[in-house]
Amino acid sequence: MSSAFRKAAKSGQRPHRERAQPAARRRLGLLEKKKDYRLRAHDYHKKQNALRALQKKALDKNPDEFYFKMIRAELRDGVHIIKQPKDEVTPEQVKLMRTQDIKYVEMKRVAEAKKIERLKSELHLLDAEGKSPNKHVFFFDTKKEVQEFDIATHLDTVPELVNRVYNRPTIATLQKETLKGATDPAHLKKLAQQRKNQYDLLKQRIERERTMFVVTQKIQTRKDLLDKTHKVKVKKETTNGPAIYKFKFQRKR
Numbered sequence: 001m002s003s004a005f006r007k008a009a010k011s012g013q014r015p016h017r018e019r020a021q022p023a024a025r026r027r028l029g030l031l032e033k034k035k036d037y038r039l040r041a042h043d044y045h046k047k048q049n050a051l052r053a054l055q056k057k058a059l060d061k062n063p064d065e066f067y068f069k070m071i072r073a074e075l076r077d078g079v080h081i082i083k084q085p086k087d088e089v090t091p092e093q094v095k096l097m098r099t100q101d102i103k104y105v106e107m108k109r110v111a112e113a114k115k116i117e118r119l120k121s122e123l124h125l126l127d128a129e130g131k132s133p134n135k136h137v138f139f140f141d142t143k144k145e146v147q148e149f150d151i152a153t154h155l156d157t158v159p160e161l162v163n164r165v166y167n168r169p170t171i172a173t174l175q176k177e178t179l180k181g182a183t184d185p186a187h188l189k190k191l192a193q194q195r196k197n198q199y200d201l202l203k204q205r206i207e208r209e210r211t212m213f214v215v216t217q218k219i220q221t222r223k224d225l226l227d228k229t230h231k232v233k234v235k236k237e238t239t240n241g242p243a244i245y246k247f248k249f250q251r252k253r
Contacts, residue, residue, distance in 0.1 A: 091226055098223040102216055109212035112205055119202045123195070218242040 021031035032040075073080045138154065140146050152159045156170045221242040225231070230248040237243035 098219055098226075102219050102223070105212055105216050105219065109209055109216065112209040112212065116202065116205050116209060119198065119205065123198055123202065214240060214242070221245070 018033055019031065021028065025031075069080075069082070072083050074083055075081075138149070140149065155168070156172070157168055158171065158174070218237065221237075224247075225245070227247070229250060231245045233243060234246050235244035
């Protein structure tokens with residue numbers, strides 16, 4: 001009952017207002033309240049305690065004390081940054097690593113070359129795109145023979161097979177033997193597309209093998225540059241070949 005009475009009594013009280021800055025001291029800004037003083041005092045004592053702790057740490061420090069971060073870190077724009085360690089390798093180790101790189105690339109290039117040879121043996125490059133067309137020259141004695149010339153009759157085959165550069169049987173062979181393999185146009189078109197895909201794959205592998213060969217030459221050139229012999233660059237490095245250097249001749253014992 002008493003708590004309820006106190007609440008009811010407070011409801012009728014005057015609202016408490018903090019004293020404002022007097023007009024004569026208005027130039028000094030807002031009048032500091034107790035809560036503002038407490039925040040300012042807490043911040044001040046916190047800084048003083050930190051300074052005392054640093055001072056005590058400096059007094060208690062051992063002059064012979066050593067931390068690795070003393071040499072592994074540096075200050076940049078007020079921030080400590082750990083230095084990245086550098087790989088310390090000898091020239092002999094660098095040559096060995098370059099040799100391993102050459103061996104790896106050469107191994108991949110040889111594997112690619114074997115795949116190219118296998119594809120070439122399967123495709124025979126008979127009707128590959130970009131291949132220079134074969135020439136078949138016929139000789140005649142008179143102009144009349146040239147005008148009456150029929151290539152299908154001359155090759156003894158049907159006109160539908162004249163444009164083929166492989167598997168072009170004669171009429172006698174067609175009469176004696178039955179057709180083997182696919183004859184459906186849709187199936188033939190599918191086989192032609194598969195053959196074209198194989199040629200595209202062969203072209204990509206040839207380009208990859210050539211690129212690996214250039215990379216091998218460039219690695220070997222960089223390995224040779226580790227030699228202290230005087231050298232002069234003769235040709236700049238390009239995308240298709242390494243740089244060419246001329247080394248000073250040294251007589252070997």
